[in-house]
Amino acid sequence: MQLLHPVAHYRPYTCASGGWGSAYSVMNILWREQAYRKAPMALFRQNKPKGFACVSCAWAKPGNPHALEFCENGAKATAWELTSLRTGPDFFDKHSLAELRDWDDYDLEQHGRLTHPLRYDPATDRYQTTTWDEAYREIGAQLRRFKPDETVFYASGRASLEASFMYQLLARAYGTNNLPDSSNMCHESTSVGLQESIGVPVGTVTLADFEHTDCIFFFGQNVGSNSPRMLHPLQDARKRDVPIITFNPIRERGLERFVNPQSPLEMLGPKSTVISTQYHQVSIGGDTAAVMGIAKALLEMDRASGGTVLDREFIAEHTDGFDTFIAEVERHTWPALEKRSGLDRSALEAAATVYARSQRVMVIYGMGMTQHRHGVENVQMLVNLLLLRGNIGKSGAGICPVRGHSNVQGQRTVGITEDPSKVPKDKIESLFSFKVPERKGLATVDACGGIVDGSVKAFIGLGGNFLRAVPDTDLMEPAWSRLELNVQIATKLNRTHLVPGQRAWLLPCLGRIEMDVQDGVEQVYSTEDSTGCIRAWQGRSEPGGEQLRAEVAIIAGLAQETLDGSQQIPWEEWRRDYAKIREAIAQVYPEIFHDMESRMWEHGGFHRPIPAAQRQWKTETGKARFVSPRSLDENSDVSSGFGARDVIQLMTLRSNDQFNTTIYGYDDRFRGVNGTRRVVFMNRNDVVRLGFAPGDWVTLRTAIEPEVLREVGPMQIIAYDIPVGCAAAYYPECNPLVPLWHYAERSKVPAAKSVPVTLHQAQPDARAQKRALPRKDQVL
Ligand SMILES: Nc1nc2c(c(=O)[nH]1)N[C@H]1C(S)=C(S)[C@@H](COP(=O)(O)OP(=O)(O)OC[C@H]3O[C@@H](n4cnc5c(=O)[nH]c(N)nc54)[C@H](O)[C@@H]3O)O[C@H]1N2
Numbered sequence: 001m002q003l004l005h006p007v008a009h010y011r012p013y014t015c016a017s018g019g020w021g022s023a024y025s026v027m028n029i030l031w032r033e034q035a036y037r038k039a040p041m042a043l044f045r046q047n048k049p050k051g052f053a054c055v056s057c058a059w060a061k062p063g064n065p066h067a068l069e070f071c072e073n074g075a076k077a078t079a080w081e082l083t084s085l086r087t088g089p090d091f092f093d094k095h096s097l098a099e100l101r102d103w104d105d106y107d108l109e110q111h112g113r114l115t116h117p118l119r120y121d122p123a124t125d126r127y128q129t130t131t132w133d134e135a136y137r138e139i140g141a142q143l144r145r146f147k148p149d150e151t152v153f154y155a156s157g158r159a160s161l162e163a164s165f166m167y168q169l170l171a172r173a174y175g176t177n178n179l180p181d182s183s184n185m186c187h188e189s190t191s192v193g194l195q196e197s198i199g200v201p202v203g204t205v206t207l208a209d210f211e212h213t214d215c216i217f218f219f220g221q222n223v224g225s226n227s228p229r230m231l232h233p234l235q236d237a238r239k240r241d242v243p244i245i246t247f248n249p250i251r252e253r254g255l256e257r258f259v260n261p262q263s264p265l266e267m268l269g270p271k272s273t274v275i276s277t278q279y280h281q282v283s284i285g286g287d288t289a290a291v292m293g294i295a296k297a298l299l300e301m302d303r304a305s306g307g308t309v310l311d312r313e314f315i316a317e318h319t320d321g322f323d324t325f326i327a328e329v330e331r332h333t334w335p336a337l338e339k340r341s342g343l344d345r346s347a348l349e350a351a352a353t354v355y356a357r358s359q360r361v362m363v364i365y366g367m368g369m370t371q372h373r374h375g376v377e378n379v380q381m382l383v384n385l386l387l388l389r390g391n392i393g394k395s396g397a398g399i400c401p402v403r404g405h406s407n408v409q410g411q412r413t414v415g416i417t418e419d420p421s422k423v424p425k426d427k428i429e430s431l432f433s434f435k436v437p438e439r440k441g442l443a444t445v446d447a448c449g450g451i452v453d454g455s456v457k458a459f460i461g462l463g464g465n466f467l468r469a470v471p472d473t474d475l476m477e478p479a480w481s482r483l484e485l486n487v488q489i490a491t492k493l494n495r496t497h498l499v500p501g502q503r504a505w506l507l508p509c510l511g512r513i514e515m516d517v518q519d520g521v522e523q524v525y526s527t528e529d530s531t532g533c534i535r536a537w538q539g540r541s542e543p544g545g546e547q548l549r550a551e552v553a554i555i556a557g558l559a560q561e562t563l564d565g566s567q568q569i570p571w572e573e574w575r576r577d578y579a580k581i582r583e584a585i586a587q588v589y590p591e592i593f594h595d596m597e598s599r600m601w602e603h604g605g606f607h608r609p610i611p612a613a614q615r616q617w618k619t620e621t622g623k624a625r626f627v628s629p630r631s632l633d634e635n636s637d638v639s640s641g642f643g644a645r646d647v648i649q650l651m652t653l654r655s656n657d658q659f660n661t662t663i664y665g666y667d668d669r670f671r672g673v674n675g676t677r678r679v680v681f682m683n684r685n686d687v688v689r690l691g692f693a694p695g696d697w698v699t700l701r702t703a704i705e706p707e708v709l710r711e712v713g714p715m716q717i718i719a720y721d722i723p724v725g726c727a728a729a730y731y732p733e734c735n736p737l738v739p740l741w742h743y744a745e746r747s748k749v750p751a752a753k754s755v756p757v758t759l760h761q762a763q764p765d766a767r768a769q770k771r772a773l774p775r776k777d778q779v780l
């Protein structure tokens with residue numbers, strides 16, 4: 001258990017991403033998880049036909065896989081799931097929840113897989129073993145007591161299409177659209193922004209486009225840590241001399257250089273591939289200004305060249321809003337754009353020059369764009385850039401949001417959404433004989449609001465670590481403990497399970513790597529990746545325990561005890577044969593899933609139709625739309641009145657050693673940090689200006705809404721290559737700093753990438769001080 005906070009060991013990392021560091025890191029976790037028996041075999045089947053879909057990120061899996069089609073972090077996720085360590089009944093006999101609440105995230109999950117269905121016993125403050133039948137019966141009885149809208153059905157983005165489809169049907173047949181999911185904290189800005197701009201809620205790029213593109217823009221996504229398999233198509237593109245232009249406040253190693261750890265030639269040779277040909281360290285939240293600057297430069301070039309730079313034909317035939325957008329571009333002066341983006345005019349002109357001479361451009365982006373108050377506008381600004389030269393709806397071009405969880409996009413496709421207007425109501429009603437509730441349900445921040453004000457009384461979690469992943473966690477925990485019912489379907493113990501509310505059940509499930517046998521028949525499942533590709537998979541490893549049940553089985557079990565049976569939903573038949581669930585999915589969504597049973601096994605799976613990729617715009621006006629941002633200033637409506645001069649913008653992000661709230665270790669190799677996550681990365685000038693020195697211990701305080709104290713610390717300052725006025729620290733440790741109301745307008749994605757904070761001196765603990773490293777190690 002790590003209660004004390006050791007001193008940051010900081011030494012800039014000089015190697016490329018991938019390479020030996022990556023290979024070593026994989027060996028290390030296999031050893032620590034004692035997963036060296038099962039995991040190596042499993043890794044051969046990862047992302048392969050008749051194998052399993054990696055449980056880490058949602059990046060596309062090629063139809064022709066490499067011999068080893070996994071990355072460092074995919075291997076960690078596999079080892080994490082196939083660990084031989086177990087959190088069994090004896091563990092809970094030993095530890096009360098009050099005690100476990102003092103443990104770090106790392107230590108909680110490090111004890112391995114949950115093994116038995118558990119029920120919380122308030123008298124002993126412990127989880128006790130129960131039977132599945134008893135759990136279903138009692139949870140069902142509890143759920144029937146609540147009004148349907150008092151219950152929330154959360155999903156975290158890993159469950160298969162089959163389990164997700166059943167889950168949303170359970171919620172709706174129960175009587176509520178309260179179906180928040182992790183997407184509400186992630187790419188909902190994409191779903192809202194792209195839907196309005198180009199008429200689809202998802203990206204238009206597929207893996208094949210990487211082979212034809214002649215220019216790639218990268219905004220706010222850390223490919224080296226969070227979707228490393230994408231480094232392969234990027235490396236291939238670079239070998240064709242395709243320029244990659246990156247916008248990120250910090251120099252992420254995966255975006256700089258890469259050595260393919262699966263290529264002996266590259267591993268032994270001296271050379272790495274340069275990924276980004278231009279690297280622009282934009283200020284946090286400055287992307288809209290940066291893209292506006294590129295658009296301004298393009299406009300100037302267009303005028304100088306007599307109108308050859310913008311694709312006027314495409315604009316006239318396919319878009320609307322162009323004139324208003326151009327007026328907006330002209331309204332902003334260069335000095336204003338430079339100030340807000342933190343970039344020189346010449347840098348933006350350099351990006352524009354490459355863009356203007358490229359014929360097939362794609363834009364890739366991640367949380368650095370969506371998790372802002374202007375998250376939706378950020379996404380739409382990227383679309384504006386593409387539309388200027390007709391870069392949507394042709395091969396090698398398009399918009400490419402990099403989704404997070406491995407099936408998060410698919411969950412939405414099969415109905416996990418709080419908005420009933422997004423599901424085929426008539427089909428569901430006629431097929432399953434119940435009325436889809438009309439009232440809009442709660443998405444994530446609204447669900448949090450309901451938990452705080454007491455209107456939400458029961459919470460079911462299909463995976464995830466809700467209480468740790470949401471904003472304002474210090475406010476949320478006490479509210480959460482007032483829940484009357486807390487049911488979590490999970491693979492490992494996490495913080496959300498430790499705040500039980502009045503009644504709690506913890507239901508352990510199979511992971512997707514594991515064989516799923518129902519009544520003697522091995523089942524297969526399907527997922528949709530970040531490029532809209534739908535594929536079949538099969539878990540092949542031995543299940544981690546005899547008591548574990550498949551998510552499909554658990555949902556069927558709960559449904560049968562909760563619903564009154566008046567619906568025509570064949571839960572038991574579905575549980576026995578997942579092909580029957582797919583049949584139902586295809587009946588509800590025939591355009592996407594027709595003939596699914598055969599197509600999902602085809603070479604590399606099949607793609608859902610994406611009209612925008614064919615230049616069919618399913619928008620309000622039937623055109624692709626230029627949407628002008630209302631302001632360049634992200635927090636214009638948030639007063640940072642107190643101590644404005646001392647306020648810096650904090651982005652909360654992931655290390656290379658975590659999957660969301662799952663912490664694999666305390667190192668962030670690419671950023672050069674070892675042994676701790678209690679650090680804040682800052683520009684040296686800010687450190688000095690604010691009266692601190694690198695290595696100092698500080699507390700961070702949120703600099704908005706002064707009447708509420710939100711703070712996290714102590715953390716150690718690392719002087720880092722990051723723009724002035726910007727800082728970075730790790731999620732989820734910093735979540736108490738993000739106010740619940742501080743979210744993207746229209747998508748309600750928490751603005752986790754732009755939290756105004758101030759710094760305050762803090763005391764390190766004595767043990768940490770003794771281990772303090774020489775100053776020169778801690779500074780850049
Ligand atoms: N190994 C691993 N893989 C993962 C995950 C994981 O935790 N670990 N999580 C999964 C999930 S759910 C998701 S959503 C994705 C997340 O993957 P990413 O989208 O890469 O998410 P973050 O790590 O939060 O980092 C976002 C990047 O945005 C940059 N950034 C922050 N603010 C700004 C800004 O204002 N402008 C610009 N241009 N850049 C900015 C940061 O410097 C950082 O490089 O990864 C998925 N894959």
Ligand SMILES: Nc1nc2c(c(=O)[nH]1)N[C@H]1C(S)=C(S)[C@@H](COP(=O)(O)OP(=O)(O)OC[C@H]3O[C@@H](n4cnc5c(=O)[nH]c(N)nc54)[C@H](O)[C@@H]3O)O[C@H]1N2
Nearest residue numbers: 156182186463464465469489490491492494660661731752
């Ligand atoms: N400040 C800040 N907050 C953020 C973010 C940020 O960048 N900054 N990012 C946001 C984003 S993008 C996301 S997606 C959310 C993530 O939020 P969540 O999806 O809720 O969180 P995870 O950490 O992915 O959930 C991990 C848990 O899932 C369970 N689990 C793992 N595999 C399985 C499985 O196969 N089945 C089941 N049933 N359970 C399983 C395990 O018990 C594990 O402890 O966090 C968001 N919160």
Ligand SMILES: [Mo]
Nearest residue numbers: 182186404405
């Ligand atoms: Mo995510």
